[in-house]
Amino acid sequence: MSYDYKRITLLSGHYGSGKTNIAVNMAFDMKKKSQNVTIADLDIVNPYFRTKDSQKELQDAGIKLICSEYANTNVDIPALPQDMYSVIDDKSQMAVIDIGGDDRGALALGRYSKGIVEENDYDMLLVINCFRPLTRDAKDTLAVMHEIENAGKIKFTGIVNNSNLGEETTAEDVLGSLKYASEISEITGLPVVATCVKEELFDELFEKIENLFALKLQKKII
Amino acid sequence: MSDKVLMKGNEAIAEAAIIAGCRHYFGYPITPQTEVAAYMAKRMPKIGGTFLQAESEIAAINMVYGVASTGKRVMTSSSSPGISLKGEGLSYLAGADLPSLVINVQRGGPGLGGIQPSQSDYFQATKGAAHGDFHMLVLAPSSVQEMADLTVKGFDLADKYRMTAMVLADGTMGQMMEPVSLDYEIGEPIEKPWATTGTKMERPHNIVNSLFLEPDVLEKSNFERYERYSYIEENECMYEEYMMDDAEICVTAFGIAARVSKNAINEARKKGIKVGLIRPITLWPFPKAPYKKAADKVKEIISVELSMGQMIEDVRLASECKVPVTLCNRVGGMIPTPEQVLEAIEKAAKGGNK
Numbered sequence: 001m002s003y004d005y006k007r008i009t010l011l012s013g014h015y016g017s018g019k020t021n022i023a024v025n026m027a028f029d030m031k032k033k034s035q036n037v038t039i040a041d042l043d044i045v046n047p048y049f050r051t052k053d054s055q056k057e058l059q060d061a062g063i064k065l066i067c068s069e070y071a072n073t074n075v076d077i078p079a080l081p082q083d084m085y086s087v088i089d090d091k092s093q094m095a096v097i098d099i100g101g102d103d104r105g106a107l108a109l110g111r112y113s114k115g116i117v118e119e120n121d122y123d124m125l126l127v128i129n130c131f132r133p134l135t136r137d138a139k140d141t142l143a144v145m146h147e148i149e150n151a152g153k154i155k156f157t158g159i160v161n162n163s164n165l166g167e168e169t170t171a172e173d174v175l176g177s178l179k180y181a182s183e184i185s186e187i188t189g190l191p192v193v194a195t196c197v198k199e200e201l202f203d204e205l206f207e208k209i210e211n212l213f214a215l216k217l218q219k220k221i222i
Numbered sequence: 223m224s225d226k227v228l229m230k231g232n233e234a235i236a237e238a239a240i241i242a243g244c245r246h247y248f249g250y251p252i253t254p255q256t257e258v259a260a261y262m263a264k265r266m267p268k269i270g271g272t273f274l275q276a277e278s279e280i281a282a283i284n285m286v287y288g289v290a291s292t293g294k295r296v297m298t299s300s301s302s303p304g305i306s307l308k309g310e311g312l313s314y315l316a317g318a319d320l321p322s323l324v325i326n327v328q329r330g331g332p333g334l335g336g337i338q339p340s341q342s343d344y345f346q347a348t349k350g351a352a353h354g355d356f357h358m359l360v361l362a363p364s365s366v367q368e369m370a371d372l373t374v375k376g377f378d379l380a381d382k383y384r385m386t387a388m389v390l391a392d393g394t395m396g397q398m399m400e401p402v403s404l405d406y407e408i409g410e411p412i413e414k415p416w417a418t419t420g421t422k423m424e425r426p427h428n429i430v431n432s433l434f435l436e437p438d439v440l441e442k443s444n445f446e447r448y449e450r451y452s453y454i455e456e457n458e459c460m461y462e463e464y465m466m467d468d469a470e471i472c473v474t475a476f477g478i479a480a481r482v483s484k485n486a487i488n489e490a491r492k493k494g495i496k497v498g499l500i501r502p503i504t505l506w507p508f509p510k511a512p513y514k515k516a517a518d519k520v521k522e523i524i525s526v527e528l529s530m531g532q533m534i535e536d537v538r539l540a541s542e543c544k545v546p547v548t549l550c551n552r553v554g555g556m557i558p559t560p561e562q563v564l565e566a567i568e569k570a571a572k573g574g575n576k
Contacts, residue, residue, distance in 0.1 A: 016399055017228075048393065049397065100425045131228040132229075133233065165227075166399060173223055
C-alpha cells in the first residue's frame with residue numbers, strides 16, 4: 001500500500017467490520033518498510049476471532065504480537081495485555097493496534113489514548129462496511145463513529161473502506177460501496193486512506209480505485 | 223450491488239426473529255451467544271419492541287412464559303449452562319402448551335465448561351430438557367443463512383403446534399460471518415383463541431396453566447400432546463442428503479460438524495471412495511427415513527459429533543442396527559478437522575472403524 005504509516009495505526013469501527021483482519025494485513029505491509037513492527041490486540045469484546053489466531057505467521061515474519069495472555073482460552077473475562085504500555089513508550093517501533101468493536105471495545109483504548117495523543121504520531125482509522133446490517137448507510141455509521149470517539153477519548157483521522165460480503169464479494173459490490181465511503185468522508189472531512197479487497201479482486205479493481213489494499217483472509221473457518 | 227448483508231450467526235438469528243414479528247426478547251448474557259442480546263438491545267427500542275436483560279436465565283424464561291400466554295411471538299437465547307437454568311421454564315411452557323422460541327448456542331461442558339463450540343447438549347435438547355413427558359421442536363442450522371431461516375421456521379412451527387421450538391446452534395455458528403439474504407414473506411399470524419388477551423366480557427376466561435388437580439385429566443392432556451407429537455414426527459422431519467445416491471459409506475452430522483464432514487467427503491470422493499452425508503436439520507423430530515434407507519446399502523455409518531456420542535444413539539435406532547455405526551468426535555470446545563473425518567472414511571472403506 002502506498003499509504004505512509006504513522007508510528008501508531010489504530011483500527012476501530014463497528015463490531016465485525018473487519019478490523020482484526022486488516023490489522024494483521026497492515027502489520028505485514030508495515031514490515032516490508034520497517035524493521036521493528038508490533039501488532040497489539042486490544043479487543044476485550046470478541047472471545048472467538050483474535051489476532052492471536054495468526055500468531056505463527058506473525059512470529060515467522062518477525063512481527064511482535066502483544067495480546068492478552070488469556071486470548072483463545074476459556075478465560076472469558078476482558079483482560080488487557082500487561083506489556084501494552086511498551087507500544088506507547090518505546091518510540092523506536094511501528095505499531096498497529098486492533099481495538100475491539102463499537103464503543104464497548106474502544107473503552108479499553110481510553111486507558112492509553114492520552115499518551116498516543118500527546119506523542120501525536122498516529123492515525124486512528126475508522127473501518128467501515130456497508131454490508132453490515134447496523135452500518136448500512138452513512139447516518140448509522142456516523143452514530144457508531146461518535147460512540148467510539150467518546151469511549152476511546154481520541155478522534156478519528158481517516159477511513160478504511162472494507163465493504164465486503166466475505167467470499168461472495170464481487171467487484172461490483174466494492175465499486176458500489178465507494179459512494180457510501182465518500183459520503184462519510186464528505187460529512188466528516190476525513191480522507192478514505194484505503195479501500196480493502198480480497199486478493200482475488202485486486203487486479204480487476206487496481207486501476208479503478210485509489211489506495212486499493214489487498215487483504216489475505218486471516219482466519220478461515222470451515 | 224448485492225442486497226445481502228454480512229452477518230454473524232447470532233445477529234442473523236436476532237434480525238430474523240424481528241422480521242418474523244418477534245417484539246419481545248428476554249435474555250441474560252453468556253458467551254458465545256451474547257451478540258443475540260446485544261443486537262436486540264440496539265434494534266428493539268427502535269421498532270417499539272421490548273428488550274429486557276433479566277436478572278437471571280430463570281427470570282428470562284418465565285418472562286417468555288408470560289408473553290407467550292398472551293399469544294405474542296417471544297424468544298430468549300442462551301448458551302449451554304444458561305439453557306440448563308431455563309429447564310424448569312421449558313417444562314412449564316410445554317405443560318401449558320405455549321409457543322416460544324429458544325436459542326441455544328452451545329459451548330463445551332459439562333459444568334461451566336468453556337466458551338468454545340460444542341454439540342453436547344443434543345440429549346438435553348431432544349430428550350431431556352427438564353422433568354415430565356415433553357418434547358421441543360429442535361432445529362439445527364449449519365450456515366448463517368440457516369440460522370436466520372430456521373429462526374423464522376421455528377416461530378411458525380411453535381405457533382402451529384403450540385410448542386417451544388429450539389434452534390440448537392453452536393459457538394462457531396453463532397460467531398462466524400457469512401452473507402445472508404433476509405427476504406422472507408411473513409404471513410398473517412395464526413389465530414390463538416387460547417391466548418389471555420382479555421375477555422371483553424364476551425367469552426369465558428382463558429386460563430394458561432400447567433397444574434392439573436385431577437390425575438386422569440393430566441393423563442389425558444399428556445395423551446393428547448403425544449398425539450400431536452406423532453403427527454409432527456410424520457410431517458415435519460427435515461434433512462439434507464449429500465452424495466448419498468451411490469454411497470457405500472454414510473457420514474452423518476449436523477451443524478458445524480456437517481460442514482467439516484462435507485469437506486472430508488469431497489476429498490474422499492477425489493480418492494474414489496463412494497461416501498455421502500445425511501444431515502438432519504430437525505433433531506426432534508429425528509428424520510429416521512434416510513437412515514433406514516441407507517442401512518440397506520451402506521457398510522458403515524460414521525456419526526461425526528462435537529460430543530462424546532449423543533446423536534449416534536438415534537442413528538443406531540433409525541438404522542435398526544443393520545450396519546455398524548461408529549463415532550468420529552472432538553469435545554470440550556475442539557472441532558474435528560476434515561482430515562480426521564477423512565481418516566475415519568478411509569478406515570471404513572478399508573474394512574471398518576473399530
